[in-house]
Amino acid sequence: MEISEIIIAGDTPGLEWRLPVFRFTxxxxxxxxTYIQAALHANELPGTALLHFLLERLRQAESEGAILGDITVVPQANPIGSAQAxxxxxxxxxxLGTRTNFNRDFRLIALGERAGLVEGLDRHSAIDRLKRHLLHMALGCDLVLDLHCDDExxxxxxxxxxxxxEAADLAAALDMRAVFLSDGESSAFEEAVAYAWKHESGGEKKVLLPGRLSATVELRGTRDVxxxxARKDAEGLYRFLAGRGGVAANDDPLPTFGGVVAPLDxxxxxxxxxxxxxxxxxxxxxxxxxxxxxATILARPGIPDGAVAVRAPQDGLIVTRVSTRFARRRSDLMKIACAEPSRALRRPGTLEA
Structure with a gap:
């Protein structure tokens, strides 16, 4: 295992950020x-815990000669966000400086433009340099996983x-309850990777990418650390890598994924x-x-008719819920995966800001 650091100069004098990178040949x-990162949203730490134990498993595999494909792991992908309190x-x-989501505004480029991501970095802010380094590493791989989590x-x-x-093997390996089929219309990290692959040749856009995978994995809630x-998820991820031929392991078949599959609409x-x-x-x-x-919103507590009921618009599975217990008007409360499209208008891209 090789451990290195990418040093990102800060935007003010005397400041720099260090990004640890673990590589197996x-x-x-x-x-x-394979490329796997966690904590791009720096306060989402279940993925960091998972990768701690996965790295332990990969070191063991390396000692046994069981690492078949190159593997790059970044357990804490956002040192800039980790310092923001x-x-x-x-x-x-x-x-906090630009008010930009750390998982948005990744460059949408063709795969052939990958080298340009890390050229002339001094022209870009620290945040942009971080994003360019992460995307550059990912685009050198075939399997890319970005580990996040939800509120609850x-x-x-x-x-x-x-x-x-094809990606049902990942869902089965990590014992997922649901998969949201995205539309590739945002600048989030996993979609920027897929965009580059779809435009790999500079000709017609590809609609299927067999043998490759770029996914955002939501590891339950922020408190599920x-x-x-973490050990269970690390073992599941190792079994996924084994099934894809990235590491050697026993031939135990993965279970069939039986969860909900729903397009974002x-x-x-x-x-x-x-x-x-x-x-x-x-x-x-x-x-x-x-x-x-x-849910019930206590809009005017103590006043008759001051409670507002929130009801399900259609049948479905509750996948997420916010952890806060105070709502602003139109703030998110839940995500429900349904069999039919929502009647609410939705812009292309991600569900949340």
């Missing part, structure tokens, strides 16, 4: 190359339709109709019917 040139609370989703939620993933249903869960984003304290009546993992009471 494979023994078979034809084996898929406001009144004692880590602010790892948005850059099930294990699920965002996977571009170009990789489905426990050694038993079928995700009901449940939003608060009014501001106030939130009383949730249903939990992630529950199936609901149209009209079921999901």
């Amino acid at each position: 494979g023994t078979r040139p034809e084996a898929p190359r 406001h009144f004692g609370e880590l602010q790892g989703r948005f850059d 939620g099930l294990q699920y993933a965002y996977i571009d339709e170009a990789f489905w249903p 426990y050694p038993d869960l 079928n995700i009901e984003m449940i939003r608060a109709p009014a501001a106030g304290a939130i009383l949730f009546h249903r939990d992630p993992g529950e199936r609901v019917k149209a009209g079921d009471l999901l």
